Amino acid sequence: MLSETDSTSSDEDLGRELSVTFFPALFLQRRIWILDILRRENVSDVLDIGCGEGQLLSVLSVPSPWLPAPPKFLLYPNSQPEKPITSPLNLYNTSSDPIPNLHITRLVGLDISTRDLEFAAQAIAPPANAENTEDSSIDPWRYRGSKDTVRWEEMTAKLWEGGLETINEEFVGTECIVSSEV
Known part of the structure; x- marks a missing residue:
């Protein structure tokens, strides 16, 4: 049998909004x-x-x-190193790799917002190659004077303003089309 307090609390529960929490956040899961x-x-x-x-x-x-x-001529344009620099790992997508690596060679973004595309351009732009004359050591995995990792694989990135209602020949033959959080 329900008491008066039981019926009151269940009426409050009906009007209360439930909250759901995702971990990691849902956009990260996507x-x-x-x-x-x-x-x-x-x-x-x-x-x-x-x-x-x-x-x-x-x-x-x-x-x-x-x-x-990277090739030695890029790292040492005027001389050869005393000790050759090699990659710490060689994981170029073999069948034994538990997680294959991404090797993006062409990246294209499309959006209708000019303002958002300005931020996207900043997000994909390579870091400025800041020269640091005080640093005499060469770290082949970083831009000089920066904490940003160097891209040794060639990649082309383009941004387009507009929507899919206009045919863009640039998109013909694209290997993968992604659309999330739209």
């Missing part, structure tokens, strides 16, 4: 899912429709620090 598929399918050409401020584009444009070392 991004992880997208990245997992891109890795599994070994995708190298991505079009992000509704890219917004470039959150996914920025993740895809970040170079991998475990890639093979």
